[in-house]
Every structure is written in C-alpha cells, then in structure tokens.
Amino acid sequence: MSDTTYQNYDVIERRLNEMARQRLIYTLITIGVFVLLMGVGITMAEENNAGSFSRGFTNFFDYPVDLFEQTFEYGWGWWSLVLKHTPELFSTINMALFSTLFGFTFAVILGVLAARNVVQSKIVVAVTRRALDIMRSFPELVFAMILLYLMGRSLLPAVIAVTIHTIGALGKLFSEAVENIDDRPLEGLRASGASWFQQIRFGVLPQVWPLFFSYGLLRMEINVRASTILGFVGAGGIGEALSTMIQWRYGAEILAIMFLLVLTITSLDYLSRYVRFRMIGEQS
Amino acid sequence: MTAVDFQAIENRHKRVFRKAQRGREVAVGAVVLVLLYVVVSLMQFDLGGVARRWDATRAALFTLDLYAYKDHVSHEWDAFEPKVSFEGGHRFVYEPAPEWLAATNDNGYAVNFDSGIQFVLYQDAAVVKNVPDATQEYEIKRDGDGRPYVVGFQDRPEDLPEWIIATENRVEVRPSLWERMQVYGRKIEIHRYSFGWNYFWFDFGSPLTNVGPLEAIGLMFDDNQVVRGTPNHELVATEFLNNSLWQHGNIFMALFETLLMAVLGTALASMFGLPLAFLAARNVSPFPVIRFINRRLFDLLRGIDMLIWSLIFLRAFGPGLFTGVFAIGFTDTGSLGKLMSEAIENADRRQVDGMKSTGASKLQQHRFGIIPQILPIFVSQSLYYLESNTRSAVIIGAMGAGGIGLQFLGALQTGNDFENVAYMAFLILALVIIIDNLSGRLRRALIRPEERHT
Structure with a gap:
C-alpha cells in the first residue's frame, strides 16, 4: 500500500462507494425478505382462523392476570400448593440429572473418538461424527414420543430421549474442544512411549476437563427444561402435573408450578455461572 | 528401575505420593456415589414396571410398520367372498383382486405369500400350508356355536406350535411378522405385509396410481393428457400434494410453518435483543436505572421457560x-x-476513543466504534439460535402451536400410520440438518477468517 499514489485515490473512492451501495442493497433485501416472511406468517395465521393477530395482543395479559387473581384468592395457603408439587419437581430434576450424567459419560467417549488429532483412523472419526450429528439433530420430543408410545407412560422413555440428545450435543462440543488442545503434552507422552489410553488420560483430559465440566453444567440446565417439556407429553414429573392443571384450569396450581420451574431454572443458571467462573475464569 | 527403587522414592517424597493417593481415593469415592445414585434413580424410574408393560410384539409391529405396508384380505364366512383392501381402508378396495389371491381347483381361494406360505380359504374351513419347519398343515373350522377351533387340537391347545394362538373366540395364526391370519366366528382377517412405502407418490384412487416418480416427471413434459382437460404438470402436482394417504401437501405446509416459526422468532429476538443489549451495557447506557431494568428484563424473559411462554401465548x-x-x-x-x-461491555475501548477524537457524535461512536466489533459475535450467535430454534419450533409445535410437531404428534396418537411417523421424523431430521449446514456455511462466509474462532 505504500506506493499508493494520488491517482489511485479516486479508484479507491469509487470502489468504496460501490461497496457501500452493494451493502445497502443487501440490507434492503434482508429487510424485504423479513417483511415478506412476516406478511406470509400473518396471513397464514389469519387464514387458519386461529384467533386474530391484533386481538391476540390485547389478550396477552388476560391469562397471566387470570392466574394471579386465582392465586390471590388462595392467600397464604398457596405456598402449600408449591410444597405439594415439589416432589414432582424433584422427579423432573432427577430425570435431567440422570440423563446429563449418562449423556456426559458417553459424550466424553464419543467426543474423543470424533477428534481428528487423537484418533488416527479416518473411518472411526467419520462414523462417530455422523452418529453424533444424527443424535443431535432429532429434537428430544421426537424420540421421546416414539419411546413413550412403545414403553408406556413413565420417566424412562424421556430419560433415554434426553440422554441421546445430550450425547449428540455434548459430543460435538467435546470433539471440538479436543481438537483445539495444545498438542505438545501429547507429543511428549507419545515420545515417552505412553499407550493411547495414557495419552488421552494424561495428555488430553487435563486440558479439556474444566471446559467439559462447564459444558456439562450448561447442559444440565437445558435438560431440566427439556425434561419438563417431555413431562408435558406424558413422561411424568412436573411437566405432566402442569399439563393436568392446565386442563383442569386450576390457576393457582399452574402458577405454583410455574413458580417452581422459574425458580429452579434461574438458580441453576446462577449456580452454573458461578461454578464456571470458578473453574475456567473470566473468559467464559 | 526396580520395585525397591520405587519404594525408596516413595519413602523420600511421602507428601507427593499421599496427595496422589488421596486423589485416587476421591475418584473411587465419587464413582461409588454415582453408581449408588444410578441404582436409586433406576428404582425411581420403575424399571420393573416398564419391563412388565413392554410388549415385544407391539414394538416389532411398530418397527415393521415403519418400512412395510399391509394389504388386508377380509372374508365373511357366510358371504364367502374375499375382499382385498389396502391397510383395511373401506375406500381402498382392490378391484380386481391382486395376483397373489388365486382361486384354487377345489373351490377355495389361496392367499400366497412371498415366503411360500399359503392360507387357503374354503366355504367351511381355513387351511395353513407350507409353513417352514411345520410338520403338518393346520385346518381351522367352526363348531356348532360358531366358535373357531384348530382341527385335531380342540382338547390339546398346548400342543399347537407357538405361532398359533387359539382362544375361545379367536384363532390367530402368525408364522412370522409378515403373515397373519385371525379367524373369528363371523369372519376371517388376513394381513399380508410387503416391504416399502406403498402409494407414496400417488394415492389409491388417483389416475396416476401406478406411476413411479421418474415416470411422473417424464409425464409432466408429455403433451398427451392423462386426464382430459388438465395439463399433465398440473395433474402430477395436485395428485402428489393431495395424496390422501401421505398428505404431502399438508406436511410440507406444516414443515414450512415450523421453519417460519424458527426464522421469525429468531429475527424478532435479534431485532429487539441488540438495541436492548446496548441499553443494558455498562459502557454505553447512560442511566443506571434503565440498565438495571433491562438486565432484570433479560433475566425474566430467559428464566421463564419457552414452554411457559408458549402456554401464555397459546391463550x-x-x-x-x-x-x-x-x-x-x-x-x-x-x-x-x-x-x-x-459482548458490548467487553468491546475494545480504543476504537470508541478513536471515533471520539475525530469529533463523532455519541451515536456515531457506537455505530462505528462498537458495532463492527460485536457484529461477528452477533451474527454467529443469531445463527446458532436459529439452529436450536428449528428444533424448539418442532417441540413448541407439538405443545399446541401447530406445524410439523403437531402433525407428528397426531400421526403417532392415531396409532396406525407409523409409516407417516417415520416419514415425518425423516423430514424433521432433514430440515434440521439442512438448517445446521446452511447456518454453518453462512457463519463461515460472513465472519472474516481472522475472527472465525469467536
């Protein structure tokens, strides 16, 4: 650039204007597409006659207000409802914990097998990756509903479904983490004649362990949400209680369950952030 | 080094070894605790109950139905006129009957299976022939009260092979999953399974019933109209989309609706998220009160689960x-x-200072000092959210919002269209994978190489 002369300036300026114009066009196209999609969406919703779009907004507060009114009628007795649903909450948390634990374990194994820098065989890497992709791509609900149909209503189908999704999601993150490690400890171990397992144990795991752990905690929070939703389609736990109460229109109980859910998710969020902060420091 | 040497080293550095020893003890303890937890949880998950309720035949039938279709032969004893229909539908009766149903020389009808097995129907009996490994043919008749029985086994049903189940009002013959005959007092039902998704392209009553996909594409450019008055390309399109068995039109529409949900939802979040983020960032937002309110707003929006939001909006x-x-x-x-x-709080201060030194206004400082720094993160995060929202949209759909999720739930609950379940599961998988790949590509294309790792 040092030999840029004055003649080049107008060339540069022309180019700059051209780029600015191009960017404007792209922006306009994006906005146009968005408006178009929004329009299509609104017409589709109106056509399905599922309630008018504009009326929906005015109705927005009706339901929450209704819930709170019913709750205030209860007075202090409402807290007993909260207590009543706590065991169901624990059953949901247990579902999430169990599937996170199992998913984490398998994800560590598959994540290592899917990392190009520690596994020589290209076939193993490719097969593991495809398997992880498929496990990750299915929404938990799809697996869970099929398993629920086959195994009857219980916690186990949901646990299996969430575990499978967890393996896929964590496995991919883990394999990326392993691929980004510093290779020098690995080379050192290889030079000293360490076996493959020893290389993984002493060369890879110490480097990625904090990251794995923080991903696992994040996943735990996601799995509590997922387990609740699966309860909704019949897997038991607090989701099923919520679905029943909604059918019966018991506003106070609905709010009690929502309260428990929000409390759990928020506290898990803070807990996982605190632990992550302690383990891997500021950069998370 | 010998064992003695190791011993010597260990004696010299007791503290180091004790630490390693304690680490091992902690690890073992943790493993024991986890195992204990697993056992207790499995008890809570009621493994025994699940095992009791587990029905292997049901599971096998479900799996079979995913990739096979069945033709029904139903036949009333008194009418003696076998009727063949597709999946037992009243509207899907084969006329004339297919080749595998043949009249026999002795006034019967034989239902032939690919495995060589034959069910032969007579005026007063049904005979099971050619079952591999069977030592004899089995004949099923009706007694005076009109109850079916297996000839020769009335008094000793326990001697029947395990693929024949004789109860008081019904005899079921099932040599393998692919052949099944149920004999009742009034009628006989035969299910003949075959591999594949039948009528996937065009349904039963369509003028194009037996046309394959490639043939149909060829037909679209053919001027000889199959149905007089409709151009071929129009006919092919409408017949395919209105396929009443597979409902391609409805399913594609639902898939599109789900995709639209994800795209519009993510767009909405990016549109409101970014300006609000500026108001919540310490280094940009001038008023602590607004900052505080915005942060709590984020916590509230995030803490209330998507499920609960969808319930509120459903109302x-x-x-x-x-x-x-x-x-x-x-x-x-x-x-x-x-x-x-x-991200805004972590943005590099110096670029904003540079803008300020050129006399830029506050707005310009943010526009040219901060936005270029956070744009790659913003774009890549939005795309990540789009990916995960495609999955979420399926789930919210099943909770009642509509789209492919609701269709999937419906097909599963109807309980006999499992090939449709498989088809929709496949489409959902395809949609998610396509969106994942597209967004991955966009991410790589939009974010400059040196920032790829953010």
Missing part, C-alpha cells in the same frame, strides 16, 4: 404460527440480549 393467539414465533422471540430476546450486552 392469547390460539394455536398457530405466532404462538411459536413469540415464544421463541421472547425467550431468545433475553438470552441474546444478555449475551450481547456482555
């Missing part, structure tokens, strides 16, 4: 697209806003 908007859009939009405005406000 407001009814089942439909916008329930999903707003549920996704609200939750992710919270997540994205929080993430972006942190």
